[in-house]
Amino acid sequence: MAGKRASFADVAAAAGVSIGTVDRVINGRGNVKAETEQKVLKWARELRLDRTLSLRPTRILKLGVLLQTRRNPFYEGMVSALKQCASDYSYLNVQIAFYFFERLDYRDVVEKIEAAARACDGLLLDVFEHPQIRELLTKLATSLPVFTLASDIPDIGSIDYIGVDARAEGRVAGELMGRFVGAKKGEVLLISGLQSFHAHEQREMGFRSVLRDRFPNCTLAKPIESREDKVSTELQVKSALAKNKNIVGIYNISVGSREISEFLQHSNRSNITFITHELTAENRTLLKSGFLDAVIDQDHASEARLALQKFLAHYGRYEGQIGQVGFRIYLRENC
The missing domain is CATH 3.40.50.2300 (Response regulator)
Structure with missing residues (x-):
């Protein structure tokens, strides 16, 4: 009948459940599977059951x-x-x-x-x-x-x-690195946290491809895997820079940017271009101070x-x- 208000029975029939189940969902009595609750609420809204027009879902x-x-x-x-x-x-x-x-x-x-x-x-x-x-x-x-x-x-x-497109992030990092390094010829040190993190792998792939295709003056030094540990990052970067005086850039996908920045300052290597990810409070300070050249940040x-x-x-x-x-x-x- 036109204008007839929908009932629990109408919702039950449409959703293929019992009237008791509809009652438990609408009145928050519990003991209803999540997918059943979803189906009941869907039909309650579609049939404009008055009590569901402003319904707060009852199950957490x-x-x-x-x-x-x-x-x-x-x-x-x-x-x-x-x-x-x-x-x-x-x-x-x-x-x-x-x-x-x-x-x-x-x-x-x-x-x-x-x-x-x-x-x-x-x-x-x-x-x-x-x-x-x-x-x-x-x-x-x-x-x-x-x-x-x-x-x-x-x-x-x-x-x-x-999340964001990690490969695109890596490509942007490569573009920034190549432009900041400019005409200088040298090697770039790449630091990942753990290669089995898909995002780290994708960032590295994007970064490598841009340097290879557009900035052949920037070659990659032996990469570092920090396992997301600041102490490990610092020790490996110190070792890499001590052995290789030809490094002109650092791309840090992992943690430890403050430790790297401090070492660069103390060792008079502040001319090295330094790019990392995430605009944390610490990285913001480093960026403002000129110790970081660029930060790629996700929201x-x-x-x-x-x-x-x-x-x-x-x-x-x-x-x-x-x-x-x-x-x-x-x-x-x-x-």
Whole structure:
């Protein structure tokens, strides 16, 4: 009948569930699977069940976020942005649980992933490539929404990658390096954190390709893998510069920019072009002081917002426009 108000029975019939299930979802009585709740809410909205027009979802959705140690400034910024974004979307009953792995050991990472999967409705992870990590994530992605953050792990069946184009970042770094070095001829020292981080590998590939194709006067010195450790970065850079007086540039994909900058100053090698990633407070100071030449930065806030939007959209709780992320270049004059 025209004008007839939709009932729980109408929603139940459309969603293919019982009236009792509809009642549990609408009145927040619990004990309903996430996918069933999503289906009920979808049909409740479509049928304009009055009580759902301004409905606050009743079941808490928990997103498990797995990151490297919180002592890393990049991850400190990401944690802060995710917390703020979860607060912004708190009306949709979403919460974030953080899990940190302190060592670059696949066993630690696997253990944290398993703990997060048991307790959460979805996963957002920045982890490195390893057969057992890949196997676990591929298995989990069949039943949980899995999103990769900052560094992708392709072909695991994840929902999406949340982050910038790392290869494009590397190409920009190569362009900046070549232009800053100019007519000088010499070698460039590249420092990655861990090659099994997809983003680090992609940045290096982009960087190498631009130098090779457009700046043949810049050749690459033997690269360094720091394993995301500042002490290791400092020691290896000191050793490399002591052995090689022909280095004209440093591209640091990893941590330890302050330690490198201090060494360059103390050893009278400040004429070396120095480029890195992430506009942390420390890197901003180095950039303003002229110890860094350029910083390529990704926007934590945009990545956090995109991650929450896609997670909520998966469960039918977000229907707005999905955002985008990109990266920015900072020099001394615009930092």
